[in-house]
Amino acid sequence: MTTQREIARRAKTSLKTVSRVINRDPLVNAKTRARIEAIIAEIGYEPHQAARMMRSQRSGIIGFLADEVATTSSSIELIRGAQDAAWATRKQMMLFNIERGGESEKLAEAQLTAFRAEAVVYAARYHQPIEIGPKAVPYVLLNCFDPEDRHTAFVPDDYQLGHDVTKAMFARGYRRPVFLNLHGVFVAAQLRARGFIDAGKSLGFDLVPHVYPGADEHGFIANRVLPGLMAGPNRPDIILCGQDILAMEAYFVLAEHGYVVGRDVAVASFDNLEPIASLLHPGLSTIELPYYEMGYAAMQAAIDPPPGKPIRHKLTGRLVERASF
Amino acid sequence: MTTQREIARRAKTSLKTVSRVINRDPLVNAKTRARIEAIIAEIGYEPHQAARMMRSQRSGIIGFLADEVATTSSSIELIRGAQDAAWATRKQMMLFNIERGGESEKLAEAQLTAFRAEAVVYAARYHQPIEIGPKAVPYVLLNCFDPEDRHTAFVPDDYQLGHDVTKAMFARGYRRPVFLNLHGVFVAAQLRARGFIDAGKSLGFDLVPHVYPGADEHGFIANRVLPGLMAGPNRPDIILCGQDILAMEAYFVLAEHGYVVGRDVAVASFDNLEPIASLLHPGLSTIELPYYEMGYAAMQAAIDPPPGKPIRHKLTGRLVERASF
DNA sequence: ATGAAAGCGCTAACAT
C-alpha cells in the first residue's frame, strides 16, 4: 500500500499538504488539491487507520459486547441499530459475542482496551438488571440497566407496553383478558404485568396476570395452564402472551383442544418475532419492541455521552396488527 | 494508559526487554521477566494495538462482510463460527452488515482497507453464486461461491443432504414422498432436488420434486399445492419441505384440512430453525445445516490460505430427529 | 540475555 509520502513525492508537494487534502482541510489551493486528489484516485490510496489512531490518540472505535444477543433473531436489531449509528458518525463498531462473567468477556474487554476503544455498549438478551461497576470509558447498557443507575441505559418501556396493549384490548371490546408469562423474561414480565393491572384498574376491572416463576420450559404454560383456563368458569376472550413463542404454543394447544384462534378466542403477544408472527394462522397481533431504535440511541449515547447523571431511557414499542385480535 | 517506556523506567530495564516479556520471547532472564510482569499486572497495562499494527506491518484483522446475513437467525451461526475461529488464532474479526452492490459494501471495503485487513470472509444468506473479481487480499466466500471458482468457498453440500434425507425416508418405510420447495433458495433447491431424484432412482423409484420458481410468497405452496396433493390419487406419506418455515406452513394448512402430522402424514425439512423446529407439535425432524462449521472453516482458510487453486468446499449436515418423521 | 537506534505512517504544533 502506498503512503502519503509517496503521494507527496509524485505531486511534488509536502507530506502535510497531502494530509490536508485527505482530511478535507479547506486551507489548500484548489489546483494543488485537484492534483493530489487525482493521484489518490489513480493509485487507490486509503489512509492507514492504525497510524491515524496512534498519532491522533483517538481510536474511533466503539465496542459492542453482546451477551448472547446475537443468537436471538429479534435482538439482532439491537446490533443493526448500533452499527448504523456508529457508521453515521464515522466510528468503527467492534462486536464481541460474550458470555456474561465468562472468559470471553474478559478477553473481549482486553481487546477493547488494546484497541483503545472510546466507549462500550453492553447489550443483554433480555431486559434485566446487570451489575456493572465504574469503568475507564463510558459504558452504555442496552436492554439492561445497572441497579444503581451508574451507567446510561436504554430499555423497553415494558410497563407502558403492558398498559397500552391492555387498553387496546378493552377498546376493542374484550373484557376477560388473561396474561400468561414465563419467568425467563422476569423484569419485562413484572413490568408488563403491572401495566396490565393498572390499565385494568383505570377501566374499573380487577385483572390478575398469570406469571409462572420457575416455569421456564417451553410448553409448560400453554399445555398445563391454557386448557384449564379455557374450560373454566370464566373463560377468557383474549389471551395475552408474554412472547410470540408462547403465543405460538398457545395456538397449537388451543387447536388440539378444538379452539380456533380468531373465532373462539383472540391472542396477542410481545416480540413481533418474524417469520413466526406473520405465518401463524391467523397472523399474530403483537407488540414490536423498539430494538433498532434502542441500539441506535445507545450507540449515539456512547459516542457522545450527554452531560449529567446517567439516565435509564425507556423506549416504547408499537402494536403490529394482524388478525389474531 | 501507560506505555512500555514507563514500565521499563519502573523496572529499571530497557524498552526492548519489556517488549520481549510482553511478546513472550523466551530470551529473558526469569527474574527480570517476573519483575516486569508484576509491574504490568499492577498497573493493568495493555499493549497499544494500533502501534503494534503499524510497526509490525500486520493488522491481525480479518473482515467479515455479511450480505444481510445477520438478519436471519440460523445464519448467525456463520458469524459465531467465524468469530470463534478468529479468536482461536488471536485475530480480530471486523464485522460489517452490507447490502450487496450497495453503498454499504463500498464503505465497508474502504474501512477494511484502512485497517489493512489481512483477509475477508464474504457471507451470503442463501447458498448462491456471487461474482467476485480478483482482490488484493484473500477473499473466502461463505454460503456462496464464485461461478469461476476464483476464490475459496464453503457451502453446504445440498446435493448430499437431499440424497441422504431421501434415503433415510425410504429406510423408514415411506414410499410416496413429496418434495416441496420455494424459489428463494434456488441453488439449494436445485441441488437438493437432484439428490432427491438420484436417491430415489438408486432405490428404483421415479421421484418428481415440486419446486415452484417464482413462488416466493410464504403460504403459496402450502396453501395452494398441499391440499391438492393430499386429496389427490397418490396421496403422499411424507412431505419434505425445503425449509422449516415452509414446514410450519404445512403444519397449519394440513391441520386446517383435518390432517394430523405424525398420524396422517409425516413431515421433514431443512434448517433446524429454532425455536420453531422444536416447538411444532409434533417436533419437526429437520436437516441442520453446518453453518457454525462453515463459518469456522472459512475463517481458518482466510487466516491461513491453503496453497494451490481455490476449492469449493462442501460441508454436510445432520438430521435432527424429532417426532414428525 | 539485554540494549540502542531507527522508523512504521500519520498528524499536531509550529514555522514561513
Place this chain on the structure above:
DNA sequence: ATGTTAGCGCTTTCAT
C-alpha cells in the same frame, strides 16, 4: 497557502 519538525508506542534490526 504550504512546509518542517517532532513524535504517537511499538517492534525490527543490529550491537553488545
